[in-house]
Amino acid sequence: MSNFWVNLYKFPRFLISVSVGFFLTTFQPIFKLLKSKRDKLLFSIIITSIIVLCYRIIQIMTDNI
Template structure:
């Protein structure tokens, strides 16, 4: 029974490492793009426009003033 609990305690550590690995693998190409000044400016403007668009959509959907 002791080995059962030892195995169970390993799963949260494994899950956390998988999640961190997923985000590092997913975001690594974006970090590579940010090294170039022109691409960094483009991605910053794109992110701002995306956030502004979502803000306007949610504002309209929820009827906020």
């Protein structure tokens, strides 16, 4: 039973390390992409247009035009 509590105490550290590893692995290609100014501009335009598109879609779905 004491082994259970030891594993339970280790879980938060495991959860944090898995989350950080996931985000580093996911965003590393994006950080490499953002090294040139042209790619930064293209990336910001794409992200901004995605956010605006989602906002408009939700606005239209809820009849808040």
